[in-house]
Amino acid sequence: MKAIQRSLCAALLSFGVAGAALAEDFVVTEGPLSDEAFYRLVACRAAPGKGCSERMVRWPASAAAELGIGLASIDDSYPPDLAQRMDQAIDRVIDTLNGAGAGLRLVRAVRTTQADISVHLVGAVQGGLIQGTGNIEMDGVEIGAALVHIRWNLAGNIIRGTIAVASDVPPDEAYPVLLEEITQSLGLMTDIRNPYYEDISVFSEDSNGVMSLSAQDLFAIRRHYPPP
Template sequence: MALTVGIVQRDAPFLGGKIKRADAAVVRAVQHLNAVNMGITLRHSTDNPDIAIYLLDTARGEKITAKQANPLNGFTLANAITALDIDGGLINGASIGLSRTMSIRQYESVMLEEITQALGLITDISNPYYRSRSILSQNADNSLKVLGTQDKIALIRHYPPN
């Protein structure tokens, strides 16, 4: 099974170098996740992707109020947020929002974390032990840029290889 992931909205604060860095972070996240050899494959596409990424002109701590229709409207934004469109046990799609106030050096880590969460591993891990061991660690400073061993195992169990 193949899923698409891509940036669908680029607000003004992300123009220039920030958009290039965000695009590169999506490509690297897709590469890292595809290397897990789970039962799904991700493909980078901006044409109505299954996992839609919104680069928002919203500061950390503000409510998302996008001008165009956006499934994240009304949510309060931290550095980033992921919301799933779920029907029973099936994920129909996912939306990821990134804040304009997030540091550019965090893009790669945050993008990998949020896309991983969009695959169904939605819960952050709040335990200092995982700071250097999991992309899902809430205690990390967004400097981890690879999946941890447990992240990979969880993805494989969630999406067993065919």
């Protein structure tokens, strides 16, 4: 079973408070899906032939034009070699997503405090509890290989993304884990459990080793962020 968990939070700005909900990790399907069915599944947790069960959210165009990602914190206990791999993987994921042909551009944040998406390398191992992200909706939550949390406003615009990565991720999974988590921080938050998509899609629930975006992964990203 894939050791990835997700939490979604919608900001109820009209009341000045935030409401939170845990999202189901995946939808079970069989065989290949159409491009549109695949997109709706990952974007709004729509089972094939059914309506959305989550709101579609995305970064607004102003943010998507230069979406900053920063390595915000590294726990003192985090293995230095793995931390270096994660740091390099962030740059590699940025290049991959910038080459997807979508209407967004990711950049490495110069100041991590101003990053739209912050990455935290936490001391917890898989199955442990996250600490140290500064995100009260993540700290204290059990982590798998990684966890991504996004917050959006009433207009459905994402306003913050936070990613935590466990300290015992196998080194050769640094890039595929971050490829999935950063892709999902774009608002494509639901995985798919389907043997057809194992080793093909970054959204496969049962694989942590997918090294590239499939044709349908790319379709989903472009559908969510249409090219200009």
